[in-house]
Amino acid sequence: MKVNLKTLGLAVAVSAVLGFAGAASAETTLRIGTVLAPNDPMGQGLEKFKTEVEAATGGEVIIEVFHNSQLGDTTEMIDQARAGANVGTVTDVARLSSFVPSLAIMSAPFLFDTYDDADKFAISEQYLAWGDELKEKAGIVMLASNWYQGARHALTQVPVSKPADLNGLRMRTIGAPVWIETIRAMGAEPTPMAWGEVYSALQLGTLDAAEAQPTAIWGAKLYEVIKHVTKTGHIQLVTALVVSAESWDQISPEHQKIVRDLAVENGRYASGLTIELGEKAMEDVAATGVTISDVDLAPFKEAVAGVYDMLDLTKEAEIVKAVLSN
Secondary structure, three states, X not given: OHHHHXXXXXXXXXXXXXXXXXXXXXXXXXXXXXXXXXXXXXXXXXXXXXXXXXXXXXXXXXXXXXXXXXXXOHHHHHHHHHOOOOOEEEEEHHHHOOOOHHHHHHHOOOOOOOHHHHHHXXXXXXXXXXXXXXXXXXXXXXXXXXXXXXXXXXXXXXXXXXXXXXXXXXXXXXXXXXXXXXXXXXXXXXXXXXXHHHHHHHHHOOOOEEEEOHHHHHHOOHHHXXXXXXXXXXXXXXXXXXXXXXXXXXXXXXXXXHHHHHHHHHHHHHHHHXXXXXXXXXXXXXXXXXXXXXXXXXXXXXXXXXXXXXXXXXXXXXXXXXXXXX
C-alpha cells in the first residue's frame, strides 16, 4: 500500500508539473482596440501586426483587433488595462503622463520636425526607461512608441491666420495637460471630449473647432462639419501601442521579444502609411470644398513657448535635443 501511495503521489506530482507547463505554453490572446477606422493607417498597421505576431509565434500569441471605439474611448481602454482587463490600445503618450510625467514630452508642441526624429527618440534608452516606469506605476506595458498619426491641424468654421483668431473658440482636444495647455496658449478654449463624439458636437455647434491629423479628418468625415483646415502642425501625434501588464506577463520572454520587435516594425509601417495617405487625405478634404490654408507658424510657436516651463518639461526637452544630436 505504501508503494502504491508513493507511486500515486509521484504520478499526481508529475501530472501537476506537466499541467503547469502546458498552461504556461498555452496560447495567449491580446485584445487591442482603437478609436480609429479600419482603413486608418493605425488600423492597417494593427492588422498587419496581428498577422505577423501570430505567424512568428506559431499561433501561441493571438491578437484581436477592435476598430471604431468598439472597446470604448482611448481613456476608457487605458482604464480597463490598468484594472487588469485584457485590453490594449494605441494612445497618445500624453494620456500616460499622469503616471510618468516625463512621457508628456512626446506630445509637446513644435518639438519634432520629422517622424524620423520621433522614431529615434522613441527607441532611446532615456525614453524606454520612462516606459519601464509605466509598468511599475500604472500596470501598463508600452510595446512601442513610434506609431505616427500625423501633424495636428486646426479645424474651424472661420478662417485662422494667427492665434488671436482662435480666441474664445471651443476646440476639442485630448484631455491631457500638455494638449490642454497647448490649445489654451494658442488662443482657443480647450474642450476635452471623446473622439467618437466630435462629429456630432461640431454638427450641433457644441464645439466651435477641433484639431486632428489629416487621416483622421478624412476617416471621421469631419470635412462634412467644418469649413477650414489651417495647417498649424502644432503637435506631431506620435502614439504608443500599450497593453495590460497582467496580460503581458502571461507571454513567455521569447514571445515577448517577438511581439515588441514586431510592434516597433509595424509602427514604422503604419507611420509610413500615415505620411503617404495624409497627403492624399488633405487633397480629398480640399476636394469636398473645405478651405486648406498654410500659415506663418512663428506666432503660434511664440504663443506656446511657455508651455514647457508651465508643465516642468524643460529638462525633458533638453534630453530630446541631446538624443537627436547624437
